[in-house]
Amino acid sequence: MRLGIFGGTFDPVHYGHLLLAETCREQLKLDEVRFVPAATPPHKLHHKISDGEARADMLSLAVSGYPEFVVDRRELKRKGTSYTVDTLAEFAGEFPGAELYFLAGADSLKDFLSWREPERIISLATLVACNRPGLPQLQVEQVAEWVGPEINDRILTLQMPGTDISGSEIRDRVHDGRSLRFLTPRAVEAFVIEHGLYHGTEK
Secondary structure, three states: OEEEEEEEOOOOOOHHHHHHHHHHHHHHOOOEEEEEEOOEOHHHOOOOOOOHHHHHHHHHHHHOOOOOEEEOOHHHHHOOEOOHHHHHHHHHHHOOOOEEEEEEEHHHHOOHHHOOOHHHHHHHOEEEEEEOOOOOOOOHHHHHHHHOHHHHHHEEEEEOOOOOOOHHHHHHHHHHOOOOOOOOOHHHHHHHHHOOOOOOOOO
């Protein structure tokens, strides 16, 4: 089994996340991609993020009808700070023999060596770095500078389709009363409106 693991706050999920997951699924021939919303990401301890179950519910709405995409709430159930190494270790134990791929935007890997147990992360999964849309193809050598040159064989780089959307952009648009059409699935847009999310977001 080839299993992709895509963690993040997903606050909210948008088409950029979905395109990254689909790009990785298709190009790496993944059997399944697990979206893992974080409870408390260590790099956002001082940031206000939306309720975890609401973020997971929006993910479920976004991937409904796509059986290869699964929302995994383990970090929300675990509570506390969400560390990638703990999540990968759990997956490795639950899926012995599976090939694990950790999916990430390339820019999020720039501080990889400051993550908890980076060497163990590399031993558990292949890192997949997806470049920002519109930028030149990211070279493995560049990522190796961020995560350590001795692990080139555990790094893959993929080019994303040309859609550059961010969660902060969506939150700002809600704050300003602007449209979310074609930035996130309609069901997610409706959820944001119904639950009054992001209106109090500080810009």
